[in-house]
Amino acid sequence: MKKSLFVVSISSLLMLTSCDLLSTLEDAGKSIDDTGLTDSQIVSGLKESLTLGSKTAALTLSDTSGEVNEVTNEVTGYLANELLRILLPDDVERAIETVDLLKETTAGKTLLSAAGIDFAEYREAMVRGLNRGAENAAGLSVDVFKTAIKEMTFASAKEILFGDDSTGATNYLETTTSDVLVSGFKPVIENSLGSVKISALGSKYTFDDVWSKFATNFNKVADAYTKLVTTAESGNLLTAPAAQASLSMLENAGVSSVDPLNTNIVDYATEKALDGLFYMVSQQELKIRRDPVAALKDAAAFVTDTARKIIEQVFTSSEE
Known part of the structure; x- marks a missing residue:
């Protein structure tokens, strides 16, 4: 595990983009042409750096240990990281709140x-399942990112290399390849949620198992509420008054509706898992911009020849 964390921390340092490079050149009175770099080297180097950067994010988030990475000072995984932990969708939280209110009345019971x-037993199990599924999927996201990065054009690469955006590389990935990433990553997430086992409710389940049982049974409650409303509005002298009294009791307890849940949670999980990957990539990019020289030194064993040539030529020129 320590070895993988070391690779995570080191290879992610390669996402050097170019406010730092450009300012270094300007301080030395040089232009990009003076470095001897060709357009193809810029494109190849940046693509390689982006690929390695996305790989380090994937490796960091797929580590379920929850330990702090000593080099990057980032907590690994989704579940243990308070910033990246995937919470339940808003409609699910509202459903759980509704259940708590229903428990307070006879009509609700x-x-x-x-x-x-x-x-109530399902909340923790669903959160754990979402995050463990995302962690498993993160480890399989490298090829998805690689495919998206291949579509980058030189105009985009140049803008990233010389732009003012401190997270330009990450923003490029997020804004110009989102459709490719979502379509490629969604099946990975879906498979993970249906295959990764978690300890829940005294046994072993996948997230899909727990979620299906929760959503299906809550929707039974929503259906029962809808029938109660229908009865109350029916005008039937035998059944309507009792139904109206039950609705009044529920309203006084704070329940004015019980809406069914959307049982498809894969889109939500995909979005949140990608948010975590992009965040981790952006944090690595910021670290590189703050101290690119240290980043190169630490990453020396993991830099491709092309990427090394591009970065070393720029910094060698700045020292002449």
Whole structure:
């Protein structure tokens, strides 16, 4: 594990983009032409750096240990990282809050009996399942990013290399390849959520198992509420008054509706997992911009010949 963290920290330092490079050249009174770099070297070097940078983000987030990386000072994985932990969607949190309110009334308990499960037990299991699934998928994201990076044009590469954006490389990936990344990463996430086992409810389940049971049973409660409303509005002298009284009781407890859940959570999980990857890439990019010389020294064993030539020529020129 320490070896993988070392690779994560070191190879991610290669995402050097060029406010730093450009200012170095300007301080030395040089232009990009003076470095002897060709257009193809710039493109190849930047693409290689981006590929390595995205790989380090993937490796960091796929590490489930939750330990602090000694070089990057980043907590590994999604679940243990408070900034990147994937929480439940808003509609799921509202559903859990609704369940808590329903428990406070007789009418609410009657609705909950339609499900026959203790919803409170599922929150922690679903959060753990989402994050463990994302961690597994992160380790498989490298090829998806590589495919997206291949589509980068020289105009984009030049803008990243000489732009003022301190996270220009990361922003390039996020804004110009999002469709490719989402379409490529979504099946990976979907497979992970259906295959990674977590300890939950006294046994071993996948996230899909836990989520399906939670959503299906909550929607039974939503259906029961809808039927209650229909009965209350029916005008039936035998059944409507009791239904209206139940709705009034629920309203007083803070429940004015019980909306069904969207049972497809893959899109949400894909978006949040990619957010974490982009965040980790951006943090590595910022570190490189702050101290590129130290980054090159630490990453020497992991730089490709092309990337090394581009970066070393620029910094050698600045010292002449």
